[in-house]
Amino acid sequence: MPESARVLENPVKFKIMKQTFLAAATLLFLCSCTAFKQIGSGSNKSAAQAQPNQSGELKFLNINVDVEKPVVKNTRQPAQAAQEGAAETSAAFKYTDNSADEAEGALMLQTKYAALLNTEVNEVRNLRIFEYIDEWYGTRYCMGGTTKSCIDCSAFVQLFFTAIYGATIPRTAREQYRASKKISRTEIKEGDLLFFNTRGGISHVGIYLQNNKFVHASTSGGVMISDMFEPYWIKRFIGVGRIDKEILAGTQ
DSSP, X not given: OOHHHHHHHOHHHHHHHHHHHXXXXXXXXXXXXXXXXXXXXXXXXXXXXXXXXXXXOOOOOOOOOOOOOOOOOOOSOHHHHHHHHHHHHHHTTSOSOSHHHHHHHHHHHHHHHHHHHTSOGGGOOOHHXXXXXXXXXXXXXXTTOBSSSOBXXXXXXXXXXXXXXXXXXXXXXXXXXXXXXXXXXXXOOTTOEEEEOSSSSSOEEEEXXXXXXXXXXXXXXEEEEEETTSHHHXXXXXXXXXXXXXXXXXXX
């Protein structure tokens, strides 16, 4: 007898099989409905997002992201901050002192006159003298002149002694020769006077510097530096005079 016929003859087994079959069919049906519902729902949602609205425009989701900006506290007023910033910028271009400028100027002066004196830069020591000479250097010569417009040799010597040594000496070359102490050429030093005969007698005077060089107001070149052993000057050389305190006191 077939197995199916045997089951039908047994009412208990048949009932159990029937209930099992119904339960399996019900479970399968429920699962199928849930899946189709999710698929349908997803399709409808996508279609709804893609459908245009009544005005014919597509609708998009607006996502707003707020980024919090950091707050910087400034206790200074705008005008105060601007002034302080300008002051800091200006201060960066200012010298705190003038020592660098002064040193550079002194070096330039020493270099210039070291070349004119044919000596080393470090031998140009009395900067006060060379600063004064530099103020007058190149001033043209004129007989009787006493200013930077024009000046003669003895006036230049007189003004030099007043400015550098605070001394008052006579006005003319002859008077300066008589007022000075005569010394040997081997004893000569800075500030001594050199006298020459250019027009008969004592007619020209200059101030000795160093290395056989002297400064004077020349008829040909104005205030300049020359060498006392140049042929023109050595032929006309008369002597060396020194202005000391005793002689200065006797001439005043």
